[in-house]
Amino acid sequence: MVSAMILAAQLGSPLAAAVPNTDELAEIAGYLESNDVEALRAFLLLHPELLEGDTQLSRLLAEFMSESEDMTGFLGLEPDLRDALRAPSAEVAPPDTPDMIY
Numbered sequence: 001m002v003s004a005m006i007l008a009a010q011l012g013s014p015l016a017a018a019v020p021n022t023d024e025l026a027e028i029a030g031y032l033e034s035n036d037v038e039a040l041r042a043f044l045l046l047h048p049e050l051l052e053g054d055t056q057l058s059r060l061l062a063e064f065m066s067e068s069e070d071m072t073g074f075l076g077l078e079p080d081l082r083d084a085l086r087a088p089s090a091e092v093a094p095p096d097t098p099d100m101i102y
Contacts, residue, residue, distance in 0.1 A: 018047075018049035018050055018052065018053070019055070019057075020047075020050055020057070024047065024050070027043060028040065028043065031043065037068055040064070041065065041068060044061060044064075044065055051065060
C-alpha cells in the first residue's frame with residue numbers, strides 16, 4: 001500500500017496538488033502499518049493540502065477521510081453494536097419489581 005502511495009504521489013501532477021514529502025509519506029505509512037485510523041485522520045486534518053488536487057494519492061486520502069468519518073460504520077460494526085456502545089439510558093434499565101424470581 002505504501003509503495004502504491006509513493007508511486008501515486010510521483011505520478012500526480014505537482015501543479016495540481018501538494019505532493020507529500022518523504023517524511024509525510026513515512027508518517028502516513030506508519031499510521032497505515034499500525035492501522036491507526038484516528039492518528040491518520042488527525043494527520044490529514046493538519047495537512048488538508050494533501051487531500052486537494054487530482055492525483056491518485058489525493059483522491060485515495062480524500063476517500064479515506066470521507067469513508068472513515070463515521071468510525072463505527074468504517075469499522076464494520078453492525079447497527080445493534082453501535083447501540084450497545086452508547087451510554088445506557090433509563091429506557092433500557094431493567095424494571096425494579098419486588099416480585100422478580102432470582
